[in-house]
Structures are given as structure tokens and as C-alpha cells.
Amino acid sequence: xxxxxxxxxxxxxxxxxxxxxxxxxxxxxxxxxxxxxxxxxxxxxxxxxxxxxxxxxxxxxxxxxxxxxxxxxxxxxxxxxxxxxxxxxxxxxxxxxxxxxxxxxxxxxxxxxxxxxxxxxxxxxxxxxxxxxxxxxxxxxxxxxxxxxxxxxxxxxxxxxxxxxxxxxxxxxxxxxxxxxxxxxxxxxxxxxxxxxxxxxxxxxxxxxxxxxxxxxxxxxxxxxxxxxxxxxxxxxxxxxxxxxxxxxxxxxxxxxxxxxxxxxxxxxxxxxxxxxxxxxxxxxxxxxxxxxxxxxxxxxxxxxxxxxxxxxxxxxxxxxxxxxxxxxxxxxxxxxxxxxxxxxxxxxxxxxxxxxxxxxxxxxxxxxxxxxxxxxxxxxxxxxxxxxxxxxxxxxxxxxxxxxxxxxxxxxxxxxxxxxxxxxxxxxxxxxxxxxxxxxxxxxxxxxxxxxxxxxxxxxxxxxxxxxxxxxxxxxxxxxxxxxxxxxxxxx
Numbered sequence: 111x112x113x114x115x116x117x118x119x120x121x122x123x124x125x126x127x128x129x130x131x132x133x134x135x136x137x138x139x140x141x142x143x144x145x146x147x148x149x150x151x152x153x154x155x156x157x158x159x160x161x162x163x164x165x166x167x168x169x170x171x172x173x174x175x176x177x178x179x180x181x182x183x184x185x186x187x188x189x190x191x192x193x194x195x196x197x198x199x200x201x202x203x204x205x206x207x208x209x210x211x212x213x214x215x216x217x218x219x220x221x222x223x224x225x226x227x228x229x230x231x232x233x234x235x236x237x238x239x240x241x242x243x244x245x246x247x248x249x250x251x252x253x254x255x256x257x258x259x260x261x262x263x264x265x266x267x268x269x270x271x272x273x274x275x276x277x278x279x280x281x282x283x284x285x286x287x288x289x290x291x292x293x294x295x296x297x298x299x300x301x302x303x304x305x306x307x308x309x310x311x312x313x314x315x316x317x318x319x320x321x322x323x324x325x326x327x328x329x330x331x332x333x334x335x336x337x338x339x340x341x342x343x344x345x346x347x348x349x350x351x352x353x354x355x356x357x358x359x360x361x362x363x364x365x366x367x368x369x370x371x372x373x374x375x376x377x378x379x380x381x382x383x384x385x386x387x388x389x390x391x392x393x394x395x396x397x398x399x400x401x402x403x404x405x406x407x408x409x410x411x412x413x414x415x416x417x418x419x420x421x422x423x424x425x426x427x428x429x430x431x432x433x434x435x436x437x438x439x440x441x442x443x444x445x446x447x448x449x450x451x452x453x454x455x456x457x458x459x460x461x462x463x464x465x466x467x468x469x470x471x472x473x474x475x476x477x478x479x480x481x482x483x484x485x486x487x488x489x490x491x492x493x494x495x496x497x498x499x500x501x502x503x504x505x506x507x508x509x510x511x512x513x514x515x516x517x518x519x520x521x522x523x524x525x526x527x528x529x530x531x532x533x534x535x536x537x538x539x540x541x542x543x544x545x546x547x548x549x550x551x552x553x554x555x556x557x558x559x560x561x562x563x564x565x566x567x568x569x570x571x572x573x574x575x576x577x578x579x580x581x582x583x584x585x586x587x588x589x590x591x592x593x594x595x596x597x598x599x600x601x602x603x
Contacts, residue, residue: 128194128595130196130214130593131196131214133213133214133215133216134215134216135158135168135173135176135216136168137158137160137162137176138162138593139160139161139162139550139553139591139593140158140159140160140161140176140213140591140592140593141158141159141161141548141550141557141580141589141590141591141592142156142157142158142178142189142191142198142211142589142590142591142592143156143157143158143159143559143564143582143586143588143589144156144186144187144188144189144200144546144559144586144587144588144589145157145186145582145584145585145586145587146185146186146187146204146562146584146585146586146587147185147584147585148582148583148584149583149584153183153184153185153204154181154182154183154184154185154186154202154204155177155181155186155584156177156178156181156186156200156211156218157175157176157177157178157582158176158177158178158216158592159176159564159579159580160176161550161553161555161557161591162553164566164575164576164577164579164580165579165580166579166580167579176216178211178216178217178218179216179217179218180217180218181200181209181211181218182207182221183200183202183204183205183207183209183221184202184203184204184205184207185202185203185204185205185587186200186201186202186203186587186588187201187202187203187587187588188200188201188232188587188588188602189546189588189589189590189602190233190234190600190602190603191548191590191591191592191594191597191599191600191601191602192236192597192600193213193591193592193593193594193595193596193597193599194236194596194597195236195238195597196212196213196214197210197211197212197213197238198210198211198213198590198592199211199233199234201229201232203228206224206227206228206229207221208221208222208223208224208232208234208241208243209221209222210222210234210238213592213593222234222241222254222256223254223261224241224243224252224254224261225250225252225254225261225263226243226245226248226250226251226252226263227245227247227248227250228245228247229243229244229245229252230244230245230246230269230270230271231243231244231270231271231272232244232272233272233273233274233281233603234274235274235276235277235278235421236276236277236278236597237278238256239255239256239257239278239420239421240253240254240255240256240257240278240281240332240420240421240422241253241254241256242254242272242274242281242283242330242422243272244266244269244270244271244272244283244284245269246268246269246270246286249265249266249267249268249269250263250264250265250266250269251263251264251265251266251269251272251283251328251330251363252264253330253361253421253422255332255360255421257420258360260360262354262355262360262361263354264330264351264352264353264354264361264362264363265351265352265354266283266285266328266351266352266363267285267323268285268286268287268288269283269284269285269286270283270284270285270286270378271283271284271378271379272284272330273379273380273381273382273389274422275380275382275386275389275410276382276386276597277386278420278421278422279410279415279421279422279423279424280329280380280382280389280410280415280422280423280424280427281329281330281421281422281424282327282328282329282330282366282380282389282391282424283327283328283329283330283363284326284327284377284378284379284380285325285326285327285328287376287398287399288325288326288374288376288377289326289373289374289375289376289400289401290324290325290326290327290368290373290374291324291368291373292368292369292370292371292372292373293368293369293370294324294325294367294368295367295368295428296321296325296349296364296365296366296367296426297348297349321349321350321351321365325351325365325366326366326374326376326377327365327366327374327377327391327429328351328363328364328365328366329363329364329365329366329422329424329425329427330361330362330363330421330422330424331350331361331362331363331364331416331419331422331423331424331425332360332361332416332419332420332421332422332423333353333359333360333361333362333416333419334416334417334418334419337359337416338358338359338360339358341353341359341362342356342357342358342359343356343357344356344359345359347359347362348362348364348425349364349365350362350363350364351363351364351365361422364424364425364426364427366408366424366427366428366429367426367427367428367429368406368428368429369428369429369430369431371430371431371432372406372407372428372429372430372431372432373406373429373432374391374393374406374429375393375394375395375400375401375402375403375404376393376394376395376398376399376400377391377392377393377394377406378392378393378394378398378440379391379392379440379441379442380392380408381442381443381444381449382410383444383471384444384446384447386410387409387410388407388408388409388410388471389407389408389410389427390405390406390407390408390442390449390471391405391406391407391408391429392405392439392440392441392442392451393405393406393432393439394438394439394440394453395435395438395439396438396455396456397438397440397453397454397455397456397462398440402434403434403435403436403437403438403439403453403455404432404433404434404435404439405432405433405435405439405442405449405451405469406429406431406432406433407429407430407431407432407433408427408428408429408430409428409430410424410427413426414426414427414428431474433469433474435451435453435467435469435476436455436467436479437451437453437454437455437465437466437467437479438453438454438455438456438462438465439451439452439453439467440452440453440454440486440487440488441453441487441488441489441490441500442490443490443491443492443498445492445498445530447470447471447472448468448469448470448471448477449468449469449471450466450467450468450469450490450498450528450530451466451467451468451469452464452465452466452467452482452487452490452500452502453465453467453487454484454485454486454487454508457509459509459512461484461507461508461509461512462484462508462509463481463484463508463509463510464481464482464483464484464485464487464502464505464508464510464526465479465480465481465482466479466480466481466482466498466500466526466528466535467479468480478533480528480533480535481535482500482526482528482535482537483500483502483505483508483510483522483523483524483525483526483537483544484502484505484507484508484509484510484511484522485502485503485504485505485506485507485508485524485543486502486503486504487500487501487502488501488502488503488545488601489501489502489544489545489546489547489601490547490601491547491548491549491556491598491599491600491601492530492549492598493549493550493551493556493569494549494550494551494552494553494554494555494569495529495554495569495570496529496530496531496532497527497528497529497530497556497569498527498528498529498530499525499526499527499528499547499549499556499558500525500526500528501524501525501526501543501544501545501546501547501558501560501601502524502525502526502543502544503524503543503544503545504524504543505522505523505524505540505543505544506522506524506540508522510522520537521537521538521539521540522537522540523537523538523539523540523541523544524538524540524541524542524543524544524560525537525538525541525544525547525558525560526538527567527569527572536571536572538560538567538572538574541560541561541563541565542560542561542562543560543561544558544559544560545559545560545586545587545588546558546559546586546587546588546589546590546601547559547589547601548589548590548591548594548599548601549569549591549594549599550591551591551594551595551599552595554568554569554570555567555568555569555575556569557580557589557591558589559586559587559588559589562584562585562586562587563577563581563582563586564577564580564581564582564586564589565577566580588601588602
């Protein structure tokens with residue numbers, strides 16, 4: 111009896127790597143596609159393709175197409191890819207559905223019901239215990255405790271985006287088009303579990319009321335049983351923005367303070383250092399109507415975290431310092447202690463030009479700035495051959511397209527390949543918004559969703575491969591490598 115060479119565990123076990131089960135399709139390199147309006151009768155589907163052969167059907171043509179069974183969401187928009195957990199989380203923009211996909215069985219589970227209407231931003235922690243979502247229209251932050259079977263709606267005007275660290279212990283919410291001055295403190299400044307509201311010097315608790323609109327960043331906190339009892343019918347418990355449900359609160363929104371050397375200028379997102387010790391807040395600045403683009407650091411110290419709870423626990427977070435990013439910043443991705451930051455810089459003609467800034471987080475110094483695609487940079491992922499791929503939206507409204515109209519022979523597409531070894535930049539031809547990127551690690555290729563269609567590129571030189579056998583009939587909104595080696599193979603994070 112012989113084992114197939116592609117199965118690297120022991121004979122008789124249908125596993126391929128990292129203890130993962132061989133899926134029903136038998137494919138080892140699957141790319142999931144969030145497809146909108148695949149037919150007149152359906153508003154959404156989740157087909158997947160064989161990224162080894164770049165085909166939608168089985169290599170022997172016995173199976174004409176592969177698809178995740180049980181999906182019923184409308185207009186799937188984003189895929190939060192968690193291959194280590196063999197799970198994907200798909201958000202449907204048409205109906206607000208949030209569907210977990212089991213990569214091992216290639217089926218969907220029961221949709222997670224998110225209260226509060228359609229979300230502008232939604233994330234689940236890797237343990238799949240909590241879902242956090244923001245809605246800037248209804249002004250609610252939704253929290254779903256899947257394990258506990260309960261949910262809450264926290265009121266926050268202009269709640270815009272949420273960011274969650276990999277361990278799920280910090281969940282931050284950002285207020286759209288807001289600024290926060292240095293030295294803006296909440297009631298809780300440190301040591302909240304010993305004596306909430308008391309500072310490190312041991313002075314009496316500070317009287318707390320509702321935040322007065324001067325805060326830009328808030329932290330969702332899961333209360334302990336004692337805190338929940340103390341917060342009954344007090345939505346502003348310890349200076350919270352809101353605590354819900356009021357008859358026995360389970361969650362509160364606490365404002366994030368700024369120290370003397372830190373401020374927020376239109377913050378849009380948080381990135382978390384690989385060691386989990388620091389949150390880096392991306393301040394959009396001029397690109398979002400503000401003044402200064404920067405990165406603000408927040409130490410995730412034990413004294414600032416609520417103990418004895420699961421889920422969000424950043425109860426007394428204080429921002430400490432700002433690092434100016436002249437090229438603008440709306441997105442980023444870590445590689446060790448190097449943080450790659452994408453954004454746009456305002457030009458003298460009123461248009462914006464895309465930039466990639468490279469930040470050494472050990473000394474806070476920029477080591478380089480490079481011209482990349484214009485537009486809102488919503489997608490970033492590392493791939494083979496030391497490449498970083500960056501996708502943007504509305505790149506045709508930037509400085510590059512204006513130069514093309516004036517006769518310049520330059521590329522102005524929404525997809526950028528940046529080589530982190532040579533610092534070389536390659537722009538794709540314009541195909542529309544680049545809304546999804548999946549790095550097919552080990553196979554030296556990248557799948558993208560651009561202009562509503564699926565494309566494939568070689569990481570060695572950025573050249574395009576044939577997509578004839580992976581294209582979709584509907585609109586491709588996002589792509590994800592279901593068999594990625596780690597959860598970092600993800601552009602929705």
C-alpha cells in the first residue's frame with residue numbers, strides 16, 4: 111500500500127499539512143471568490159477554484175465547478191481569511207449577513223446575526239467567540255458574543271471602522287472625520303481592575319460622566335460580573351460612552367486617552383505589532399480632510415486591560431506618541447519590525463498621489479518613501495519573491511491619471527507590486543478598483559479581484575497569467591487563499 115505523494119502525514123489519513131483535513135473537493139490550493147450577482151436568480155455565491163492549475167473545474171473535468179454549499183448571503187463583499195482556523199468570515203453588503211465558511215467541509219455554518227443594520231466595518235476574533243461591527247448610519251457599534259449567546263448595541267455617533275487584534279483582547283472603534291487633541295484623558299487612566307477610576311498614585315476615583323465628543327478612538331470592553339452589577343442603569347459607568355444592555359450591562363465603550371505627545375487626526379484603522387505589545391493607529395490626515403498624517407502608538411500594558419474577561423478588554427488605553435508620515439497613511443502591514451504604510455499625499459493641484467512609506471518601528475524612523483498607485487489603499491498582502499501587493503480604489507481620480515491625460519507614458523492602475531528587497535515598484539494596467547488580493551504562497555502567484563473580475567499574476571516579475579478558466583459571470587468583490595500557511599494571508603484584517 112502506497113501513500114499519495116501530496117499527502118504528507120501518515121498512510122491512511124486524509125491530511126495534507128499543518129494537520130488540516132483533506133477537503134471534499136480534494137483540492138490543496140483553493141482560492142475562494144466573493145461573487146456578487148452570479149445569476150438573475152441569485153445575489154451572491156462563493157465559488158472556489160484550483161489555484162495550482164488555475165481552473166474552476168477538477169483537473170480531470172469530472173467536476174465542472176466548485177462552490178461553498180449553503181451560502182445564501184446577498185452581495186458578498188469581504189472575506190476575513192483565517193486559514194489557520196480553516197475558517198472564512200464573509201460579509202454580505204446586500205443584507206448584512208455574516209457567514210462563517212468551514213474550509214474543511216466546504217460548507218457554511220449558521221449565519222451570525224449582527225444587530226444594528228448594515229455595517230461599514232465588521233470583524234470576528236480568531237477564536238470565533240466575538241464579532242464587532244460599526245455602523246455610521248445608525249450610530250451603533252454591534253457586539254455579538256457568540257459563545258455566550260448574547261449581543262449588544264452600543265451608541266456611538268459616526269462610528270466608522272473597527273480593528274481587532276489577533277488574540278481578540280483589544281477591539282477599537284474609530285469615529286469618522288474626527289480629531290483628538292493631545293492630553294485628552296478619560297476618567298480611567300490606569301490600574302482599573304484594582305480600583306476603577308483611580309490613577310497610579312492612589313488618589314481617589316475621579317467623578318465620571320459621559321464623554322463630551324472630544325474622543326476619536328473607543329475601546330469595546332467586556333465587563334466582569336462585578337463591573338456589570340456596578341454599571342446597572344448607568345450607561346456612563348466609569349466615563350464610558352455607553353454600556354449595554356442597561357439593565358445588566360455586558361459591554362461598554364471606553365474612550366482612549368491621549369498623552370502629552372500623542373493626538374489623533376482622522377484615525378481610520380489600528381495595526382498591532384507582531385509581539386502584541388503595541389497598537390499603531392493610522393491617522394489619515396489630509397487625505398481625509400485633516401491636517402497631519404501620522405501613526406500613533408498605544409502600549410497595550412497589562413494595567414490598561416480588564417482582567418478576568420474574554421473578548422475586548424482595553425479599559426484604560428492611553429496613546430503615547432506620534433510619528434509623522436508625510437506620504438499619507440490609510441493602510442499598512444507588518445513584516446517583523448518594519449511597517450509598510452500606504453496612503454496618499456496632497457499635491458499642489460489639489461489631487462492626491464499614492465505613496466508607500468517604510469517605517470522602522472524600533473527607532474520610529476522612516477527608511478524610504480515610494481510612489482505607488484493612487485486611490486484609497488484598502489488591500490495589502492505579502493506574497494512570494496519578497497513582494498508586497500497593494501490594492502486601491504478610484505485610482506483613476508489621482509495625480510497619475512492626470513499626467514496620462516497630459517501625455518505621460520506611465521501606468522495608473524489600482525494594483526501595485528512592491529519588491530521589498532530591491533524597493534522596485536510595478537503598477538498594473540488599469541482594470542478598475544482592486545478590491546481583493548490573495549497570495550498563493552509557495553506557488554509564486556497572486557490572485558486579485560479587479561474591476562469585478564478575477565486575475566492572476568506571477569510574483570517573480572508581475573506578469574499576468576491567463577484567467578480564462580477562473581473568471582466569474584458575476585462581480586468578483588474579494589478573493590482569499592483558503593489554504594494559506596497563516597492568517598496573515600489576508601487583506602481584510
